Amino acid sequence: MTSRHRGRQPRALYLSFYFPPSRASGVYRARATANHLVAEGWDVTVMAAPLKFLHEAVGSVDEKLAETVDDRIHVERPRLNQFIWERDVRRFGRFRQAMPVTARYVYDLGQRIFPEHYASWGWACVRRALRLHARRPFDVVLATGNPFASFAAAWLFHRLTRVPYVVDYRDSWTLDLFADEPAFDDDHPVWSWERRVLRGASRAVFVNEALRGWHAERYPEVADRTMVVPNGWDPDLLDVTDGTSVAQPDGPAAPLRFSYLGTVTNNQPVEELVEAFRLARQHPDLSDAVLNVFGHLGFFKGSDVRLLERLGLDAATGQTEDAGTGVRYRGPVAKTDVAAAYAESDVLVFLAGGARYVTSGKIFEYMASGRPIVSVHAPGIAATEVLDGYPLWFNADSLDPEQIAQSMIAAGKAARDLTPEARATAVRHAARYTRQRVLVPLEAELRHLAGAAPREERMDEAVSA
Incomplete structure (x- = not known):
């Protein structure tokens, strides 16, 4: 260590609203980052969403995932004003009950200062962090968005303390990915806030090159401080073999099992998936195939009804499968139990919304399972850069159901013929994307900003990977 850290660990403040037991899509990157930093010798404090918000506003959590967070991580949960999410008048505070119009005016006034509903959480993070910093100083701040109140909080904390900060765009603030x-319109205040945050940041991190390039072009003055840290997969949450054994369909006559694992959202081409699978089942080899959908339907309460309808199922009658289409909704799977879902899958369906800037964290896990993957997404999304070179990838490069159906038929045949050697080759491709490997450059950068001694052996590992 340098003299700045002699006798103590480097200390990081991690602003991550979505952190276990949240089940938001970005939570796995946050969990892995915090765990990785602790494993590398950091003292980590995480500022996360209040549990009340996760249970009442979002309406679902994954408690098993929370158990995988390293015990050495200190988690703080600053207050969030849930004004916009509260619908039950019986739970309004006295001020809002007595003066609802004035209460709304005050809330909207705060939105003018920072245009995001999570702003109160960001300011609360700064207040809490200042108290902690006074007792034991932080050396660096890492903020991940969304929400982007975390970015504003990192900026303000830096202004007050001069502690350097890094912003991690696991999502885009000002670009509509879909x-x-x-x-936003050109005159929206969010643009000023993003420019302010980026100018003050020591580094800006993005999940793929397309997103990095878009931001570098819009903000050329900070382009040399940008870097890509892709998503990855978590070996501690997904038990995969080394490729010497392979699960295959139970005999040549057994029905093939296609599976989608992940949250189903309104941005995904669900109808195209269902129609393509219906067409694929017209082929003799797939006539009895099933499409299992594992995961939550949407992120918030009430979103399941519409999404079940889009899958061709009827929420009113409690229908969870359709013998005619072969679609089966299997319900949520805890992250710690996801390996069992992969074990009963022959072909994986990569269903993704959006355009060229979308990667999706799920694809790394799919590859790690060593199974055939069928793409169901718009052509040219960023995920194709990751999948390029994966030997069991079947991509129609189109959202035309007929073409997707042909990919499904080809993937089904590959599943029947899959050998241990072929699966081993696929797993080796995925091995370069373990969280431990993809996070090495970020940890090294944070260590440099914190003034701590470099971990040269970790950087050598990243280069060799």
Whole structure:
């Protein structure tokens, strides 16, 4: 260690609203990052969402995932004003009950200062962090978005303490990933906030090169401080073999099992998936095949009804499978139990929304399972850069159901013919994307900013990977 850290660990403040037991899509990157830093000798404090919000506003959590967070990580949960999410008048505070119009005015005034509903949490993070910093100073701040109140909090904390900060764009703040266009009008205050945050940041991290490039072009003054840290998969949550054994369909006559694992959202081409699978089942080899959908339907309460309908199922009658289409909704799977779902899958369906800037964290896990993967997404998304070279990838490069169906038929045949050697080759491709490997450059950068001694052996591992 340098003299700045002699006798103590480097200390990191990690602003991550979605952290276990949250089940938001970005929570796995946050969990892995915090665990990795602790494993590398850091003292880590995480600022996360209040549990009340996760249970009442979001409506679902994954307690088993929370058990995988390293015990050495200290988690703080600053207050969030749930004004916009509260619908039950019986739970309104006295001020809101007595003066609802004024209460709304005050809330909207805060939105003018920082245009995001999570702003109160960001300011609460700064207040809590200042108290902790006074007792034991932080050396670096890492903020991940969304929500992007975490970025504003990192900026303000830096202004007050001069502690360097890094922003991690696991999502885009100002780019609509699904429409492939700016998410706000040119005169919206969010642009000023993003420029302010990026100018003050020591580094800006992105999950793929497409997103990094878009931001570097829009903010050229900070382009040399940007870097890519892709998502990855978590070996501690997914038990895969070394490729010497392989699960195959139970005999040549057994029905093939296609599976989608992940949250189903409104941005995904669900109808195209269902139609393509219906067409694929017209082929003799897939006539009795099933499509299992494992995961939550949406992120918030009430979103399941519409998404079940899009899968061709009827929520009103409690229908969870359709013999005619072969679609079966299997329900949520705890992250710690996901290996069992992969074990009963012959072909994996990569269903993704959005355009060229979308990677999706799920694809890394899919590859690690060593199974055939069928793409169901728009052509040219960033995930194809990761899948390129995976030997069991079947990509129609189209959202035309007929073409996707042909990919499904080919993937089904590959599943029947899959050998241990072929699976081993696929698993080796995925091995380069373990969290431990992809996070090495980020940890090294944080260590440099914190003024701590470098871990040269870790950087050598990243280069060799």
